[in-house]
Amino acid sequence: MRNEFAAAPRISNASFANREEPFMSLRYFAKKLGIAVLTLSIVSLLTFFLLRFMPGDAVYNWARQLSIEQGIDIQEARRQVILMINYNPEEPIFSQFARYYGNLLRGNLGDSFIYRGKTVNSLAAYAMPWTLLIVTLSLLLSFFIGTQVGGVMAWKRKSILTPIITVYATVTSAVPFYIFAILLQIFLCFNLGWFPMNGAYDIWVTPGFNLEFIGNVLWHAAMPVLAYVITQLGGWALLMKGSAVSILGEDYITAADARGIPPNTIRRKYVMKNAMLPLFTSVAMQFGMMMGGAVLVENTFRYPGMGSYITNAITQRDLAVWQGMLLITSSAVILANLLADMVYGKMDPRIRMED
Numbered sequence: 001m002r003n004e005f006a007a008a009p010r011i012s013n014a015s016f017a018n019r020e021e022p023f024m025s026l027r028y029f030a031k032k033l034g035i036a037v038l039t040l041s042i043v044s045l046l047t048f049f050l051l052r053f054m055p056g057d058a059v060y061n062w063a064r065q066l067s068i069e070q071g072i073d074i075q076e077a078r079r080q081v082i083l084m085i086n087y088n089p090e091e092p093i094f095s096q097f098a099r100y101y102g103n104l105l106r107g108n109l110g111d112s113f114i115y116r117g118k119t120v121n122s123l124a125a126y127a128m129p130w131t132l133l134i135v136t137l138s139l140l141l142s143f144f145i146g147t148q149v150g151g152v153m154a155w156k157r158k159s160i161l162t163p164i165i166t167v168y169a170t171v172t173s174a175v176p177f178y179i180f181a182i183l184l185q186i187f188l189c190f191n192l193g194w195f196p197m198n199g200a201y202d203i204w205v206t207p208g209f210n211l212e213f214i215g216n217v218l219w220h221a222a223m224p225v226l227a228y229v230i231t232q233l234g235g236w237a238l239l240m241k242g243s244a245v246s247i248l249g250e251d252y253i254t255a256a257d258a259r260g261i262p263p264n265t266i267r268r269k270y271v272m273k274n275a276m277l278p279l280f281t282s283v284a285m286q287f288g289m290m291m292g293g294a295v296l297v298e299n300t301f302r303y304p305g306m307g308s309y310i311t312n313a314i315t316q317r318d319l320a321v322w323q324g325m326l327l328i329t330s331s332a333v334i335l336a337n338l339l340a341d342m343v344y345g346k347m348d349p350r351i352r353m354e355d
Helices: 013-053 058-070 074-085 093-105 120-155 161-174 177-191 211-248 251-258 263-275 279-300 306-315 319-347 349-354
Strands: none
Touching (some): 120 263, 120 279, 161 211, 177 211, 177 279, 211 279, 279 306, 279 319, 306 319
8 A cells, every 4th residue: 555645745944944044034134123223212312312411501602702702792692693503502302302303304413503504414424434434444454464363373373473462462452542543643644754644635636536536545544544453453363363263173173184175275264264253243343442433543633534523513512513423423333233243144044043
């Protein structure tokens, strides 16, 4: 008698896994996106209230200056300033809150107090590319060089490179990076004159997609980038070393060596590739720290990025620019972390399944 179940197709666990994979990816993405949106909402809320509860009244300061310059009553000067900047600090906080979120939902970050006729959107559109340029270049260079050095340290543990990089990382992590920026400016810019002291490019260069302008921009960005790379390289090397050492103890590395695979192939395709996976989340976190540190670095080199505008907004109490720039910087950090989670989840499917 023929077994009626013999012809039935066998459904393996792999088939279920393949069918569930798109669903798991969508759920993973939705969860991470929800966390990012919630975080951004909390950041915008904290930014709004904290900045308004800080001491100081920019309207009063400008009104007093206008009163002295034009010889008018302080109350009249205050009224003119309120009309001029379209902001009244005595307006009820909830009215300000409603107007703030109404403008925010329309993509309007407000008008600057000190840059007359300029919106925060236009200022951010000019400054953000410069900050992203130096932060991205610094992060890519320090990550690439640091991971390569860390891989060599793990592969050749008894080399003299290990104690040198360890001491180097200890020193650079203990000294604030803006100190290195000041030292670079003194020795390489002021004393030797190898690099410009300030600006994003020379005024005699015509902006555009041409080699002269691109080269001039990179020449001006060299010092901020170098200040970042000096302080970040050692940390990446030590992180990569620790990750690679744990990979070297895996069974598949021993099996690859037993099969006679060349050592360089094992190091590049087996050790380095897998050891970099845990570092991707650190890249996003480091990006956030570097964006926050851009205030000090850009001010040191008078670089026209987000940090310079934030500093001017703080010193002159330009609430709209201060608030808008902080929100944009926070959004960039949150987006970087979201992208890192997506890339990490794509490269290592176990993350989605465990989620």
